[in-house]
Amino acid sequence: xxxxxxxxxxxxxxxxxxxxxxxxxxxxxxxxxxxxxxxxxxxxxxxxxxxxxxxxxxxxxxxxxxxxxxxxxxxxxxxxxxxxxxxxxxxxxxxxxxxxxxxxxxxxxxxxxxxxxxxxxxxxxxxxxxxxxxxxxxxxxxxxxxxxxxxxxxxxxxxxxxxxxxxxxxxxxxxxxxxxxxxxxxxxxxxxxxxxxxxxxxxxxxxxxxxxxxxxxxxxxxxxxxx
Amino acid sequence: xxxxxxxxxxxxxxxxxxxxxxxxxxxxxxxxxxxxxxxxxxxxxxxxxxxxxxxxxxxxxxxxxxxxxxxxxxxxxxxxxxxxxxxxxxxxxxxxxxxxxxxxxxxxxxxxxxxxxxxxxxxxxxxxxxxxxxxxxxxxxxxxxxxxxxxxxxxxxxxxxxxxxxxxxxxxxxxxxxxxxxxxxxxxxxxxxxxxxxxxxxxxxxxxxxxxxxxxxxxxxxxxxxxxxxxxxxxxxxxxxxxxxxxxxxxxxxxxxxxxxxxxxxxxxxxxxxxxxxxxxxxxxxxxxxxxxxxxxxxxxxxxxxxxxxxxxxxxxxxxxxxxxxxxxxxxxxxxxxxxxxxxxxxxxxxxxxxxxxxxxxxxxxxxxxxxxxxxxxxxxxxxxxxxxxxxxxxxxxxxxxxxxxxx
Numbered sequence: 001x002x003x004x005x006x007x008x009x010x011x012x013x014x015x016x017x018x019x020x021x022x023x024x025x026x027x028x029x030x031x032x033x034x035x036x037x038x039x040x041x042x043x044x045x046x047x048x049x050x051x052x053x054x055x056x057x058x059x060x061x062x063x064x065x066x067x068x069x070x071x072x073x074x075x076x077x078x079x080x081x082x083x084x085x086x087x088x089x090x091x092x093x094x095x096x097x098x099x100x101x102x103x104x105x106x107x108x109x110x111x112x113x114x115x116x117x118x119x120x121x122x123x124x125x126x127x128x129x130x131x132x133x134x135x136x137x138x139x140x141x142x143x144x145x146x147x148x149x150x151x152x153x154x155x156x157x158x159x160x161x162x163x164x165x166x167x168x169x170x171x172x173x174x175x176x177x178x179x180x181x182x183x184x185x186x187x188x189x190x191x192x193x194x195x196x197x198x199x200x201x202x203x204x205x206x207x208x209x210x211x212x213x214x215x216x217x218x219x220x221x222x223x224x225x226x227x
Numbered sequence: 228x229x230x231x232x233x234x235x236x237x238x239x240x241x242x243x244x245x246x247x248x249x250x251x252x253x254x255x256x257x258x259x260x261x262x263x264x265x266x267x268x269x270x271x272x273x274x275x276x277x278x279x280x281x282x283x284x285x286x287x288x289x290x291x292x293x294x295x296x297x298x299x300x301x302x303x304x305x306x307x308x309x310x311x312x313x314x315x316x317x318x319x320x321x322x323x324x325x326x327x328x329x330x331x332x333x334x335x336x337x338x339x340x341x342x343x344x345x346x347x348x349x350x351x352x353x354x355x356x357x358x359x360x361x362x363x364x365x366x367x368x369x370x371x372x373x374x375x376x377x378x379x380x381x382x383x384x385x386x387x388x389x390x391x392x393x394x395x396x397x398x399x400x401x402x403x404x405x406x407x408x409x410x411x412x413x414x415x416x417x418x419x420x421x422x423x424x425x426x427x428x429x430x431x432x433x434x435x436x437x438x439x440x441x442x443x444x445x446x447x448x449x450x451x452x453x454x455x456x457x458x459x460x461x462x463x464x465x466x467x468x469x470x471x472x473x474x475x476x477x478x479x480x481x482x483x484x485x486x487x488x489x490x491x492x493x494x495x496x497x498x499x500x501x502x503x504x505x506x507x508x509x510x511x512x513x514x515x516x517x518x519x520x521x522x523x524x525x526x527x528x529x530x531x532x533x534x535x536x537x538x539x540x541x542x543x544x545x546x547x548x549x550x551x552x553x554x555x556x557x558x559x560x561x562x563x564x565x566x567x568x569x570x571x572x573x574x575x576x577x578x579x580x581x582x583x584x585x586x587x588x589x590x591x592x593x594x595x596x597x598x599x600x601x602x603x604x605x606x607x608x609x610x611x612x613x614x615x616x617x618x619x620x621x622x623x624x625x626x627x628x629x630x631x632x633x634x635x
Contacts, residue, residue, distance in 0.1 A: 045632040049632060054546075055629050078549055082548065089544070093544040097237055098233075098236065102236075110550055111549070
């Protein structure tokens with residue numbers, strides 16, 4: 001479970017201070033499916049970075065399973081991310097010179113799995129997202145939807161407890177968007193916690209809960225209010 | 228998949244930027260290996276030449292300018308032959324052979340030739356035996372503490388020994404030995420009779436080619452040359468075959484004391500210039516090596532920095548997926564290591580081939596691969612590549628993983 005207590009994140013910009021997240025108090029229970037919505041520059045991605053253990057807040061505390069994330073060292077946070085958190089990015093962020101299989105192998109390699117274990121697990125996951133016939137293709141040889149599915153398979157590699165997705169459907173057409181969100185819903189039904197950042201209402205509708213953020217201030221809202 | 232797989236694949240994916248750095252590192256190692264190879268083998272050849280030459284100390288009349296060791300007896304100045312006897316009887320440690328010479332101009336069938344008078348070793352043995360000095364086993368000098376040389380061991384009476392040891396065991400009054408070139412010029416062979424200074428001589432040997440001025444000379448008994456030329460009991464030079472450590476030690480002082488009215492020159496002084504040139508080349512090779520490696524280092528650093536910049540998102544993604552800072556650092560340093568090892572190995576191979584091709588052509592030196600240069604080349608190239616990549620690797624490891632997000 002995530003707990004954010006009085007989290008504030010500010011930046012120095014051109015001599016002034018910009019508040020990206022303002023005194024945020026939030027709880028995300030295990031197996032929740034949360035959509036963070038809001039206009040561009042409202043602090044959505046900053047909040048996601050804070051949740052991902054990649055950006056220490058200016059003040060406040062972020063707890064994951066009761067453990068303060070930013071009391072850990074950088075290396076400990078990296079290890080925790082590797083073990084518990086998976087990421088999905090808007091532009092997929094696949095390594096262009098590796099095949100689909102090798103891209104999925106990366107988290108497994110970082111976790112110290114053997115080459116055989118890596119290959120077996122990566123093949124299983126690519127099969128799960130319907131890409132068993134594309135294992136040796138490089139990202140440039142795949143469609144946008146296929147690339148995002150490879151990224152989803154990579155996210156699942158180390159069986160993360162939490163998936164943080166940054167505009168996962170931002171670069172996809174309508175059909176592909178539905179497909180990708182169906183996969184995320186499926187991962188949620190596996191028992192994982194899903195947090196997605198989006199400004200797309202249809203995408204947000206897949207979530208069980210929506211949090212609106214405006215000028216760094218978060219607010220739990222119902223789907224009707226979002227609309 | 229392992230870290231090295233990622234390094235290897237990334238290198239092959241984007242080889243062009245690295246080729247420049249690799250070329251610079253390779254050039255540095257190539258320059259070192261090629262020059263060092265040639266200089267080392269050149270020095271070995273000189274050492275070999277010195278040993279096969281036998282004579283490494285010259286006793287000359289005073290005021291003689293020595294321009295060429297092989298022509299050291301062509302200056303026209305003389306000194307008494309009695310100096311030879313004095314040296315033979317002095318029993319100086321380290322003196323193994325003495326070879327007095329007198330050169331005169333002569334003609335054979337109106338063709339100008341250089342006739343060199345030499346004293347066979349049998350003359351020394353006769354002298355020392357007559358003097359009752361019991362030096363038959365060591366005809367000249369006491370040989371105490373002296374290194375063994377080919378010249379010392381050669382007691383063969385074959386006249387060809389003159390070509391290698393500068394001495395000969397036996398030579399009759401009217402016998403003649405011809406250098407290879409002069410024999411061809413005169414179309415003379417063993418058994419032929421040649422008239423020199425109004426006297427007939429019989430050719431008893433034609434020397435093998437030595438590549439020196441001796442190839443163009445005729446050799447006869449010293450006393451015959453003295454008598455027929457009217458020069459009297461004099462010589463132009465006394466060549467001394469001394470072992471190296473004695474020649475470099477007290478022998479020169481002893482010789483100067485024994486013959487104060489002469490000039491003593493060691494072969495070391497004659498080859499000094501060549502050795503100095505080799506030394507300069509060897510030092511220069513390190514300079515080239517250093518400069519080119521610095522260029523390589525700058526190039527690697529520059530390429531690595533741009534590599535980090537263009538891979539920012541990729542590095543951020545890896546970090547988001549759980550790559551530690553040390554993993555990212557190792558990814559870049561591993562790449563640098565691979566570049567260094569490849570550059571070092573490539574440089575060694577190219578440098579060795581270059582030396583093997585150019586050595587015989589430019590300097591007449593046969594070159595063999597020097598494995599120790601492989602270690603030096605690969606080690607230095609790798610260290611330079613790693614050091615040059617340290618800052619870029621640190622920069623990569625310090626990247627903010629948040630850059631993977633679109634709004635960050």
